[in-house]
Amino acid sequence: MRNVTVLAGGVGGARFTRGLLAHLATAAPDAAVTVIVNTGDDMWLDGLRICPDLDTVMYTLGGGINEEQGWGRPEETRRASSEITAYGRGWSWFTLGDLDLATHIVRTDLLRSGSTLSEATEFLCRRWQPGVRLLPMSDQPVETYVCLDENIDEHAAGDYIHFEEWWVRYRARVAVTRFEQRGLANAVAAPGVLDAIQTADLIVLPPSNPVVSIGTILAVPGVRDALRSTRALVAGVSPIIGGAAVRGMADACLHTIGVDTSALAVGLHYGARSQGGLLDAWLVDETDAAALPALTAAGIRSAAAPLWMTDLPATTAMAAAVLAL
């Protein structure tokens, strides 16, 4: 096992990768890990480029994450953002902590001086040393918007709002009819992304949101084809346990695209690679073991193991279970 590539969103992808690194440190010390991160949640706020999933992975693996929240920095203050609010600017529902702001300022400065997002990410990682090669899925901006199914505040049914507004401001409790990834038509996979898929020995879809995290990466031109044709084994870990999203509101996303909130339905949604889908193997929680025969029948090698990422030992054991598949 030399090259492992992970397709990640924010919290679920970051925590799993931390366990994967801990497992590989003893099981395969020479292995190199590349993490391809969703950038569909990115946005401009107060003149700054915010990349929520890239930052969550970078801070988590670099030891700078707020563990309770799963995003942002620990011991944050909000002095700058309350000043911005005093001017009547910014979004009161989106937190920009003072320490975190420094990351956005440095990234935006790099982007404005002509660096690509890949280059800016590499620069930020020189400080955080995440222990992986961290790649944005694309250097071109791709932003996920949702189409509202009802009127809410200043928005009317049929309006599109940024995914982060739906997720953070409305906690995904407002019905939406579809997701739209704006910018996708002009996007290409960032340098190294397709290569990291084609030359990997193992590709892992961690327990990230199947719709707006992994689904968005898969929509980048070339990514799905690269996954279908790679010689690597493609193994996924269910983000759904016992019919519920473990944390967050992934069920609202699955509902919107017509997929049941179950480990089986998500596995079948990705599909077996032998049947034109993406997965060779799918790991479900032990409480979802009843799904194993249906997964096997669909051509997906599967197993059940504890999938709660409660602490590093539990997450390390999860990564070991994936490699055992």
Ligand code: GDP
């Ligand atoms: P986000 O970008 O921060 O929303 O994070 P991701 O897309 O990486 O992953 C979010 C998803 O990870 C959640 O919706 C959950 O379904 C899943 N998840 C979070 N914690 C756990 C856990 O401990 N175990 C499992 N199996 N899934 C988890």
Ligand code: CA
């Ligand atoms: Ca995210």
